[in-house]
Amino acid sequence: MMKSSNLIVMLLAMMCMAANTYAQDNKETKTLLGGKKVKPFRKINYLGLYVAPEIQYAGLAGGFTPMGGVSAMLQINKKWGVGGVAYTSFEDYTPTKLSSGKAYTFDAQFGGLKLEYTAKPNALVHVSFPLIIGAGMAKIDSVSKKEGRDMFGENDQKGEGMHFEGNKRGRRDDGEDNLFYVIQPGIHLEMNVIKYAKVYLGTSYRIAAGKSDAASTNPLLIPTSSQMNGFAVHAGIKVGLFDFNIRKKKVTPEN
Template identity: 25%
Template sequence: MKYLIHILLILVFTSGAFGQRYMDTNDPNDEEVKSLLSTKNDLNAFGAADLKVGDFKGERGLLVGAYGGFIINRRYLFGVAGYGLVTKVEFEGVVPGATEPKNLNLHGGYGGVLIGGTIAHKELVHISIPIVLGAGSLEVVDKDFFLNNPADSEFTIENSVFFVAEPGIELEFNITKYFRLGAGMTYRYISGTELENVKDEDVSGTTAMISFRFGRF
C-alpha cells in the first residue's frame, strides 16, 4: 500500500510535464526562480461533491462527501475534504456483558487535507489523481439497547479515532468550462482503530467513486 501512495504522489507532482510542453526561453536576464506558490501562478478556487461505494465490515456502504480548495496553474489541487457513511452498515457483534452476539450498526466518517493533480487537463477526457490524508472516527451502535424507550433506543457500544490515507485515480470529463464529471477508484487505508468489533482491515479497501467538480478550470 505505501508503494502505491508513493507512486501516486510522484505522479501528482510530475503531471505538469505531461499536461503541457515545457518552453525554455534561454533568456540570461530571466533569473526568477520558478516555484509552485509564486504570485505569478494561476490560482482558482473550486468545490466538488463525491459519491463513493465500498465495503465496510463485509457490507456495501455509501459515502457522501465534499471537498474544495484551489487549483494552481490548472493542474495542482490543494484543499480539504470530508466524507460520511450515510447508509446502514449492520453486522453481528459483541456487546460488553452480553452472553450472545447481537446485530450492531457502524457509523463513521473521515476528512483531512486534499492534494492532487491532473494530467493533460486541456483534453476532453483526462486523468485526475486525488489523495486525502487525515483522520476520522467510527462508532459501533446497538440500535435496540434501550428496549423500553422506543423514541431513542440507540446506544454507542464503542468508538475510536483513526488515521486515513486515500489515494485515487479517475477519468475526468470536461462537461463545460466550469464543470467536470469524474469516475474512478480509490483505496481507503485506515490505521489505528481501537475497537473490539471492528479492525483496520474491516474498513479499509477499494471504493468506486463519482465526482462532480465546479470551478474555473
C-alpha cells in the same frame, strides 16, 4: 603524439560548445539544495476554486456501503489542487461480517487534507490523482439499541439503549474513542462538461492505522483500523472556476 593532439582538439571543441550554449542560455544550473533553487510554483498563471460533491460505494467492515462526501479545493495552474474533504456513511449499514443476522450497524466518517494532481486539464477527457491524508472515526452499535433512542438520539423512558457494555469511564461507547489515521490515494477519469463544471468517475483505496481506545465487554462493538480499510468506487461533479488568469493584462482605454 597524434592521439594526444586529437584528444586536446576534442576537448577544446567541447569547451567551445559548452561556452556557446552558456552564452545562449545564460542560466545557472538549478539544484534542489544550494545554488538556484527549483521553485515549482514560482510562476503562478492560473488560480481556481471549486467544490466537489461526491458519492462513494466504499468498502467498510468487510462489505460495501454508500458514502456521501464533499471537498472544497484551491487549484493552482490548472494542475495542482489543495483543500479539504469530508465523508460519512449512512446510518443503516449492517455488514454481515459483524453479524450474519445484521444485528449491528457500522457508522464511519473520515476526512482531512486533500491533494490532487491533474494531467492535461485542457483535454476534454483527462486523468487526475487525488490523495487524502487525515483521520476517521468509526462506531459499531446494536440495531435494538439504536431503535431504543428517540429522534434526538436520546434513550427512551424504558431504558432501552442504556448499553454501557463495561465501559471503563461509565458511559456508552462513543465515536470520539475510535479515532484512526487515514490515507487514501486514488485515480479519477474526468471530463470537461462546460467551462465551470467537470464530472468524474474513479477508484481509490483507503488505508487506516491506529487502535480504538473504547472499552467494552463485547469485542464486536470495538472498531478496528482494518474495518476502515477498503476499496471505493466514486462519482462526482466539480463546480467552480478552474482557470482564472491572474497575469492577464488589463486593457486601458485610449484617450
